[in-house]
Amino acid sequence: MHSPASLRIRVIGIGLGDPLHLTGEATHALTTLDVVLVPEEGGHPAPAAARRALCEALLPEGHAGRVLGVPGGERSAVEAYARVIDALDEDVTTVGLLVWGDPAFEASTASLVDALVERYAAAGVELVHDVVAGIGAPQLLAARHGIALGPAGAPVHLTSGPRLVDEYDPALGDVVVSVDDDLACAGLADAFPDLELYWGTHLGTPDEALAHGRLADVLEEVRHLRTEARRRRGWALDTYLLRTPAGASTGHRPPGFPATGPLGDGVLSLRPLTVDDWPVVRDEHNNEESLRWDFSGRPLTDREARQRAASAAREWRRGTAARFVMVDAATGAGAGVIGIMRLGPPGTGLVGYGVLPAFRGRGFTTRALRLVSRWAFEQAGLARLELGHKVGNEASGRAAEKAGFHAEGRLSRRLPNPDGTWSDEVYYSLVHGGTTS
Numbered sequence: 001m002h003s004p005a006s007l008r009i010r011v012i013g014i015g016l017g018d019p020l021h022l023t024g025e026a027t028h029a030l031t032t033l034d035v036v037l038v039p040e041e042g043g044h045p046a047p048a049a050a051r052r053a054l055c056e057a058l059l060p061e062g063h064a065g066r067v068l069g070v071p072g073g074e075r076s077a078v079e080a081y082a083r084v085i086d087a088l089d090e091d092v093t094t095v096g097l098l099v100w101g102d103p104a105f106e107a108s109t110a111s112l113v114d115a116l117v118e119r120y121a122a123a124g125v126e127l128v129h130d131v132v133a134g135i136g137a138p139q140l141l142a143a144r145h146g147i148a149l150g151p152a153g154a155p156v157h158l159t160s161g162p163r164l165v166d167e168y169d170p171a172l173g174d175v176v177v178s179v180d181d182d183l184a185c186a187g188l189a190d191a192f193p194d195l196e197l198y199w200g201t202h203l204g205t206p207d208e209a210l211a212h213g214r215l216a217d218v219l220e221e222v223r224h225l226r227t228e229a230r231r232r233r234g235w236a237l238d239t240y241l242l243r244t245p246a247g248a249s250t251g252h253r254p255p256g257f258p259a260t261g262p263l264g265d266g267v268l269s270l271r272p273l274t275v276d277d278w279p280v281v282r283d284e285h286n287n288e289e290s291l292r293w294d295f296s297g298r299p300l301t302d303r304e305a306r307q308r309a310a311s312a313a314r315e316w317r318r319g320t321a322a323r324f325v326m327v328d329a330a331t332g333a334g335a336g337v338i339g340i341m342r343l344g345p346p347g348t349g350l351v352g353y354g355v356l357p358a359f360r361g362r363g364f365t366t367r368a369l370r371l372v373s374r375w376a377f378e379q380a381g382l383a384r385l386e387l388g389h390k391v392g393n394e395a396s397g398r399a400a401e402k403a404g405f406h407a408e409g410r411l412s413r414r415l416p417n418p419d420g421t422w423s424d425e426v427y428y429s430l431v432h433g434g435t436t437s
Contacts, residue, residue, distance in 0.1 A: 007127045008095070009129040010033060010095070011129060012103075013102045015101065021134070021135050022134065026133075031060055035067075036059075038051045038098065051098050100237065164184040185219075192244075194245055195242050196242070197222070199212070202233065215242070222240075268329060268364050270325070275309045277337075284337050290354055294418065298418075321342070322340045326338060335359040349385050352387070353369065369405070384429060385431075403430075406428060408428060411427055
């Protein structure tokens with residue numbers, strides 16, 4: 001094993017292969033290296049050769065010869081790198097890893113370095129490391145197309161080709177895909193044909209190829225360009241951005257719920273749930289009566305309650321759920337929660353609610369149902385509200401009926417119980433124009 005008591009690894013972002021892509025910091029960092037380790041990726045020589053050419057262009061005379069290849073195709077990348085490091089001369093104290101683009105986007109390199117640190121620590125060798133930022137493919141793509149990422153404050157979502165189709169949603173904003181050998185965006189063309197595609201490969205190099213246009217219209221051009229890029233260089237590093245044009249349809253997504261101030265009747269008020277309301281979310285769920293009627297009967301942890309409360313604002317914006325906290329007007333204390341979820345046919349909302357034990361018996365559930373129903377019909381544009389409870393939970397049913405909901409029937413074996421059995425559900429509805437006060 002390499003004998004120094006300490007060893008330094010510098011992870012350096014090198015852009016996409018052009019020496020001009022390196023920052024001044026990265027160029028200087030190269031001069032501090034005793035050895036540069038270059039992976040022979042997947043047995044293909046082209047990426048390794050590009051790294052070597054970069055070193056020859058930027059390293060001072062005498063340094064370029066100290067570029068060592070790390071064999072690819074082995075079971076463990078950690079062991080492959082460790083074997084090369086162990087064989088280094090004793091005077092080597094600083095080793096460099098050159099990362100395409102920006103190391104911030106290369107989780108595999110970060111994992112590799114962490115594993116090497118652990119391995120050498122077990123042998124009594126301190127391995128320290130630092131990271132030098134580079135110009136990443138998303139920045140280069142935007143620059144080459146002359147666009148901004150996330151225009152007008154819109155979100156930017158980074159993902160990979162294998163994940164794209166399953167997770168794509170127009171609400172994600174600009175979606176940047178940096179690892180995609182199969183052009184996964186083709187799987188979105190039927191559902192979202194109007195998406196704008198900004199595509200590029202070998203960005204900022206003499207072999208650069210760019211394409212931009214309506215996704216459904218430019219796919220064949222992109223396929224041709226990427227085939228030619230692979231033919232010329234033997235490999236390709238594609239990056240692309242998907243953007244929903246202004247005014248384009250986003251499919252069948254419901255609109256976000258309208259903003260609202262507190263809703264009140266002098267005794268109880270409702271306001272949109274925030275992350276600070278997580279103790280109310282937790283306590284409403286974790287009391288004996290609530291757990292009795294719960295599906296799993298498992299208490300929420302503090303972390304889970306925080307996550308639920310934190311998700312409320314996002315659900316509101318996306319139009320999937322409008323969640324409120326009940327507030328006792330006399331004390332300002334949180335008394336429970338109530339929410340409307342958009343499920344089933346358009347214009348229909350499913351209502352769920354619960355009151356903390358200290359506030360039960362004061363009619364808060366009925367008051368909350370009246371307030372939220374009026375808001376749903378008059379402000380949120382819903383036409384029908386539904387709710388249900390397990391057979392035996394008569395208190396929930398009485399509160400719903402007092403608020404104007406009407407029982408429509410009994411659904412057999414619809415709701416699971418904590419013990420693995422199933423309960424029938426009594427189902428209620430209230431339509432726009434029905435009694436809410």
